[in-house]
Amino acid sequence: MSDLHPAASPAIETAVQNVLSEARADLEALVRIPSIWADPAHRDDTHRSAAAVAELARAEGADAVEVVSAGEGAPAVIARWPAPPGAPTVLLYAHHDVQPTGGDEKWTSPPFQPTERDGRLYGRGAADDKAGVMTHLSVLRAFRSLEGGLPVGVTLFIEGEEESGSPTLPALLAEHREKLAADVIVIADSSNPATDVPALTTSLRGLVDCTVEVSMLERPAHSGVYGGALGDALTALCRLLATLHDDKGRVAIPGLVHNDSSAPDLDEATFRSDAGVLDGVELIGTGTLPERLWQQPAASVLGIDAPKVSEVANVLLPSARAVVSLRLAPGQDPLDAQRALHEHLQTHAPWGATVTVTPGMVGAPFALDPVGAVYDTARRTFAAAYGNETVEVGIGGSIPFIAEFARTFPGAAVLVTGVGDPASRWHGIDESLHLDMFRRAVLAEALLLTELGGRS
Numbered sequence: 001m002s003d004l005h006p007a008a009s010p011a012i013e014t015a016v017q018n019v020l021s022e023a024r025a026d027l028e029a030l031v032r033i034p035s036i037w038a039d040p041a042h043r044d045d046t047h048r049s050a051a052a053v054a055e056l057a058r059a060e061g062a063d064a065v066e067v068v069s070a071g072e073g074a075p076a077v078i079a080r081w082p083a084p085p086g087a088p089t090v091l092l093y094a095h096h097d098v099q100p101t102g103g104d105e106k107w108t109s110p111p112f113q114p115t116e117r118d119g120r121l122y123g124r125g126a127a128d129d130k131a132g133v134m135t136h137l138s139v140l141r142a143f144r145s146l147e148g149g150l151p152v153g154v155t156l157f158i159e160g161e162e163e164s165g166s167p168t169l170p171a172l173l174a175e176h177r178e179k180l181a182a183d184v185i186v187i188a189d190s191s192n193p194a195t196d197v198p199a200l201t202t203s204l205r206g207l208v209d210c211t212v213e214v215s216m217l218e219r220p221a222h223s224g225v226y227g228g229a230l231g232d233a234l235t236a237l238c239r240l241l242a243t244l245h246d247d248k249g250r251v252a253i254p255g256l257v258h259n260d261s262s263a264p265d266l267d268e269a270t271f272r273s274d275a276g277v278l279d280g281v282e283l284i285g286t287g288t289l290p291e292r293l294w295q296q297p298a299a300s301v302l303g304i305d306a307p308k309v310s311e312v313a314n315v316l317l318p319s320a321r322a323v324v325s326l327r328l329a330p331g332q333d334p335l336d337a338q339r340a341l342h343e344h345l346q347t348h349a350p351w352g353a354t355v356t357v358t359p360g361m362v363g364a365p366f367a368l369d370p371v372g373a374v375y376d377t378a379r380r381t382f383a384a385a386y387g388n389e390t391v392e393v394g395i396g397g398s399i400p401f402i403a404e405f406a407r408t409f410p411g412a413a414v415l416v417t418g419v420g421d422p423a424s425r426w427h428g429i430d431e432s433l434h435l436d437m438f439r440r441a442v443l444a445e446a447l448l449l450t451e452l453g454g455r456s
Ligand SMILES: [Zn+2]
Pocket: 095, 128, 129, 162, 189
């Protein structure tokens, strides 16, 4: 596929190769900072990680580097490199906050001690999304050694509360709108289908969740004296939650958007092993895996408040509650979905139980039409860097800020690129980055900026 290689690629490949060991050291330093913004005990760490990112941007000769926040929001970093005359400006996005570890003792090596095994760097944030941060910084670094320097203007925007649902991002975008305006937005916070197959993520599911409480009695009642004529609230709650799916495991809430997908099906065995599915356990839902994961709604129960098994008494429980999470297909209005979920919960409780629904998060799904010169350039340059054609993928997760970017900068082309692969275990135990894929990701972005700057 040599015709796919832009003419400048040998020099760029060398420049990228030359910055990788320093990038690896900087990535490890970032991973050592437990920037779990969602945990109040790690607020200072998140400020430290923003400061570390700002320092890296300064070292790459940014014109202006700021650590900004909106109200009580997390610190974000904005750094700018001016555009050469006539060249476009590209906004490079990633986030420096990370998910909680899920239990440090469950990790093979400690989550905040980056450790290499079999060509992968393990650590919380090694992929999601400190690899995104270092992809952008490595590209900037590579261009410093190349004649002519940066081919485009760059605005680096590194958020600090993505894993908390970006609550103050709309305020940040509004406040810094002029600084952040760009012709192209590159969001390095998604996944590739394999370490040598580049992807553009073109659809993401939305999200609504709620707390549902079922009440049956004014107070606990003796289960021997009253059981048989009185139901208990936990059983009623379980019966209510069971109505969220039909017997095939499809979401049974009426009125939700379901789409088809033309994406090639995923290998079920690989999918099962990546997800850690036990032998004999069936998958739920119908349709291809891309349909079930990216284009259809999904309902899950994330938690229940009920007495601990070790503390039970022989009483009928007066009330019980649960958190229900609903992922939404592209094209779904999240407020319509929220209404449908609430109505379903309110009308399906058994035995006349009282139901109270408290709304939670609301995030819009997103789908983009990757048509036009920027997307063609991305497909071509990514294919050149990875040695395989660029594919379009959806992701089942939700990144509400992408819709926010698209709304704020309607003229910009949005590219959502991969810094993980199916084995990266984002948000899970033993998160990791495939190091050779990281090299390809840096090269891909460097080639993209070169062509966007008209230097190919
Ligand atoms: Zn992320």
